[in-house]
Amino acid sequence: MTSYRSLFLKLLSAVLVFGAWEIAGRIPVSYSFPTFLDTMSALAALTLDGTMLRAYAETLQPLAVGVTISAVFGIGIGLWVGLSARFDWLFSPIFIVMQAAPLAALIPLLVMAYGIGLTSKVFVVCIMAMPVIVLNTGAAVRNTPSSLKEMGKAFLAREDQIILKVIIPAASPVIFSGLRLGISAGFIGAILAELKITPTGVGDIITYSRSIADYPSMYAAIFSIILFAVLFLNLVERLEFILFKGNNRGYVSD
């Protein structure tokens, strides 16, 4: 019952947003702002002739590598930072600076150091994604309720059991929210890298379509990457509920 209603509300909000987009495109608010329907037909055309598929094969490389590195090392370093005050003191400032740094200004430095290939793009994705994953994980681990750790100790848990069976599950909701934020930042990083370093993949479609004033195609590419990001984040949330069943206690599910 409620799931039908929430599905209905989601459809309604989609219809409202896309309807407003269509109207705004028809007025038009700007010559370079296509209607929703034009964008969708451009999206269909790009998908059917295989352009989109080739673009994603290109874009997904730095994205997948960067997000994987960020998730694995980010959670690992975050756990360490949360468990050890000394490690926190040593590493947290690096990630706070990384989070605050204006990435676009750093890209020329990265290109000088690592060239215009995959390495630089992976770096951009990591710089975007990793800090929030590390800092969230660290904070979540640090804030594990002390009574739960005490309970583990009282029932004879070894140090590794306390980490695996108490601290990580307790921290998992915040770790996963950090992961979701990190991954969405990684998407921004991947596109930014393709716009700023070398135009490849989805970034190339955006840049090229803009240069020939094919705005529907440009918006179709932007729309597709947003859609892809949302679907991927939903997948991560599913993964969380499979791994940690008790976490499903009524925060955003979609």
Add this chain to the structure above:
Amino acid sequence: MAMSQISDAPRPIREPAPENAVVARNVSKHYGPVEALRDLTLEFPRGQLTSLLGPSGCGKTTLLKIIAGLLEPTSGEILVNGEQVTGPGPDRAFVFQDFALLPWANVMRNVAFGLELRGVARSEREAIAERYIRDVGLAGFEDSYPHQLSGGMRQRVGLARALSVDAQVLLMDEPFSAVDEQTRRKFQEDLLALVENENKTFIFVTHSIEEAVYVSDQIAILLPRPSRVSEIIRPSGIRGKGADNIRRDPEYLDIVDRIWASLRSYVE
């Protein structure tokens, strides 16, 4: 419910202090400059329930956690069955004031958690847990999560978890303070039956005078600044009278009054 079957027949009066399951000897504890316990010595007779009663800040929870091995005493020692405590051990189980249940685990896993940590095989530990879940009256709630339970039910889960590791000494840190009054009375009656049926030693921290007198074989009154045992009371006369009659008994009322008289000057 198995726990609540309190017989109307008078309980046999226990022998006073036959052997001590737990002994605290000259225990002191400092938190930096704050002195929580000073040179405290106390004996806990086997198979009986000893309450630690006192105003807040008198160090009763500190003493309980030192006995549990969760805190180290600054000086002095704790002996459990004659052996010195160096950390948590299989001979002691703890019931927490705030329940300390894993919110992501269902009742079954929470109750079996102590056994899970000890490496007991899943089918075996779930069979044991199932029995204690039934004993505390939560049969049918095995798959519920803590947030779906009331406060009283959560504490029953905490109690079942402590019982399922089959420790000889049960340490209870104000276990009923976070549940409502009616549930608490039920718990107190159940606790009397538990002390009678299980051959365990109970150490029970409380700040409620009535509760201490109702459930205890021995009450140690702790006074703050510096913490020490000021008095040990054994309400032996009311023990054999059955759960329903205790609260009406003149001796019960006398002891409650006497304890209040000695504590009131410490309550600001």
